Every structure is written in C-alpha cells, then in structure tokens.
Amino acid sequence: MSDVDPRLRAHFRIGEPSDERFVEAAFELVLRRPPDPDAREIALSRFADGTLSRAALLHDLVTAPEFDRVRQLDDVIALARGARKRGERPRHLQAPPGTDERLVEVPWVLSRLRSGRVLEVGYAFAEPAYLAGLVEAAPGELVGVDLAVAEVPGFETVAADARELPFPDRSFDQILLVSTLEHIGADNELYGSQAAPDANGREAALGELRRVLRPDGSLLVTVPLGEPGDHGSFRQDDISGWTQLLTRAGYFVEEQEAYELGDEGWRSAPTFEARGVMYGTRGPAASAVLCLELSPRRLRRLVSPDGVRRTARRRLGPRYRRLRGV
Numbered sequence: 001m002s003d004v005d006p007r008l009r010a011h012f013r014i015g016e017p018s019d020e021r022f023v024e025a026a027f028e029l030v031l032r033r034p035p036d037p038d039a040r041e042i043a044l045s046r047f048a049d050g051t052l053s054r055a056a057l058l059h060d061l062v063t064a065p066e067f068d069r070v071r072q073l074d075d076v077i078a079l080a081r082g083a084r085k086r087g088e089r090p091r092h093l094q095a096p097p098g099t100d101e102r103l104v105e106v107p108w109v110l111s112r113l114r115s116g117r118v119l120e121v122g123y124a125f126a127e128p129a130y131l132a133g134l135v136e137a138a139p140g141e142l143v144g145v146d147l148a149v150a151e152v153p154g155f156e157t158v159a160a161d162a163r164e165l166p167f168p169d170r171s172f173d174q175i176l177l178v179s180t181l182e183h184i185g186a187d188n189e190l191y192g193s194q195a196a197p198d199a200n201g202r203e204a205a206l207g208e209l210r211r212v213l214r215p216d217g218s219l220l221v222t223v224p225l226g227e228p229g230d231h232g233s234f235r236q237d238d239i240s241g242w243t244q245l246l247t248r249a250g251y252f253v254e255e256q257e258a259y260e261l262g263d264e265g266w267r268s269a270p271t272f273e274a275r276g277v278m279y280g281t282r283g284p285a286a287s288a289v290l291c292l293e294l295s296p297r298r299l300r301r302l303v304s305p306d307g308v309r310r311t312a313r314r315r316l317g318p319r320y321r322r323l324r325g326v
C-alpha cells in the first residue's frame with residue numbers, strides 16, 4: 001500500500017463512511033453541531049438522487065452564514081491560546097461590525113486564565129466554544145455554578161445561587177463572570193428561574209464571591225456598558241457605576257478595558273462616553289462592554305491610611321472615637 005498515490009488514499013478514506021456518517025461528521029467538523037433532522041434528510045435524499053456531492057455539502061456548510069460565527073469564535077479562542085502560551089495579556093482586541101460582545105469578552109477572559117481552581121459563574125448558557133476553550137486550557141479544576149443546570153464534561157457543575165454559594169471560604173484561585181453579573185438579582189425567567197427580583201443581588205453575589213476567592217485570587221468580570229438603566233432581565237451601567245459597585249464590594253481594579261461597537265466593529269475605547277450608548281442598537285446585543293480583572297482588597301485596605309483608620313474603628317469601636325476626640 002505504501003506505493004499508493006496519497007491523493008487516491010484520501011479519496012478512498014473520504015468514500016469509506018456511509019452517507020449518514022458523512023453528513024453527521026461534516027456538520028460536526030464545520031458547524032460544530034449535529035445536523036437538524038430536516039437538513040439530514042435533505043442531504044441524504046440528494047446524495048441518493050445524485051444532486052449533491054460530498055464536496056458540495058462541505059462547500060455549502062463552509063459558505064453558510066452560520067459558519068462565520070464558528071470561525072469568529074475559533075479565531076478568538078486561538079488568539080487567547082497563543083497569548084496564554086506567551087504570557088501576554090492582549091488588549092485592543094478587534095471584532096467585525098454587527099457581532100455580539102462575546103468576540104471580545106471570550107479572548108479577554110481566556111487569555112487571563114490562571115491555573116488552579118477556577119469558578120465559572122453563569123456557565124449554563126455559555127457558548128459551547130468558550131466552555132470547550134476553558135476545558136482545553138486545563139487550568140486545574142473547573143467548577144461551574146448557575147441557577148440552571150447543564151452538564152459540561154471537564155467541569156464539576158453545581159446548581160446554586162451566586163448570592164449564597166455552597167463553597168468554603170477562600171476555595172478558588174480565580175472566578176469568571178462573563179456577561180453574568182448584570183443578570184444577578186434581575187428577572188431570569190429567560191433562563192428558567194422564577195426567583196424574585198432583588199435590587200441588592202449584585203452586591204450580595206459580589207460579597208459571596210469575595211468570600212470564596214483566595215486573598216491572592218483574581219476575579220474576571222465582563223459587563224454591558226452604556227447609559228445606565230434597568231432592562232428587566234439585566235442592568236446596564238457606565239464605567240463609574242460598575243467600578244463603584246465593585247470597589248464598594250471590596251475589590252481592587254487591577255486592570256480594566258472598555259470596548260465599543262462602531263461602524264468598524266469592536267474596538268478598544270479608552271475615552272469611552274456612555275451618553276447615547278444604548279443596548280441592542282448597534283448590533284445583536286451590547287453596544288459596549290467593560291472587561292475587568294479585580295483582586296480582593298483586604299491587604300491594600302489595611303495598609304492604606306484609610307484602611308488603618310477603618311480597621312482601628314472596627315476593632316476599637318467607641319474607644320477609637322474617644323481617642324480621635326470624635
């Protein structure tokens with residue numbers, strides 16, 4: 001067999017599987033999903049009557065608009081993989097016009113992934129490509145928590161409320177919230193939850209996340225940016241709204257980057273102005289997004305003059321006020 005023309009061998013190999021198996025494999029390879037029943041039936045009957053070849057099916061799948069999304073996600077996950085390998089933290093990411101914010105959020109977060117025990121909050125409806133990217137990155141241990149339940153091979157999945165987590169103190173090295181914080185305490189009927197709206201839900205969840213994060217741990221958060229407002233199923237805020245919420249909850253902003261969707265596509269927006277930036281008016285979802293890396297503020301609060309004052313006030317109570325003469 002070693003003398004056989006390798007091109008001929010490839011033809012034999014592609015001809016080997018049954019039509020059913022080929023259709024299945026082509027959809028999984030190109031669109032990363034099985035064919036829906038109608039598409040499977042049409043392809044099989046056209047294979048049978050000779051109006052569709054195997055090459056033509058592959059061409060149709062690769063040129064379908066659905067493949068654009070597969071390609072865009074694959075590209076950003078590859079970018080993050082390369083950045084992690086080189087120890088880089090990419091900024092100034094770009095994505096095409098008319099796309100959603102995941103094309104910026106996913107590489108921003110995946111490239112900053114740490115090793116250790118990682119908690120993904122709100123994983124149940126995440127892009128399969130992102131979840132597979134997390135598993136492939138193999139940080140150590142991956143735990144997913146959500147009000148909804150979903151099986152993810154490679155994850156330990158836990159159905160729980162981020163406002164009341166069933167984990168011990170200081171048990172995670174990193175926590176990820178990709179477009180999730182804005183939904184906590186909001187109307188989550190869309191995701192199958194009947195929980196009553198809770199105006200303090202985000203604060204409560206941030207407190208819990210701080211409790212379960214190790215003191216040297218990191219919290220990666222992405223949230224929709226623009227004119228502040230309650231959209232029922234989520235809340236959008238401007239930069240100062242988000243950073244005040246996070247710093248009030250006891251986090252220190254280690255890094256932040258705003259992105260905005262314009263005519264050219266997604267671009268970094270160092271001078272972002274929230275006025276007139278409305279959700280869903282420039283693309284399918286957010287018109288701008290804020291990506292942040294945060295750390296718990298325990299140490300910094302203690303060593304800053306303000307932190308020393310606050311700690312003394314807490315520890316000494318009325319004696320502190322007497323000492324200060326207030």
Ligand SMILES: C[S@@+](CC[C@H](N)C(=O)[O-])C[C@H]1O[C@@H](n2cnc3c(N)ncnc32)[C@H](O)[C@@H]1O
Pocket residue numbers: 121122123124125126127130145146147148160161162163177178179180183184185188191193
């Ligand atoms: C927009 S989806 C998150 C998107 C996802 N992270 C991604 O990467 O595409 C919001 C998720 O947050 C979850 N969620 C909302 N409130 C929650 C809470 N209090 N505790 C845990 N999960 C919550 C919802 O069930 C839903 O899965």
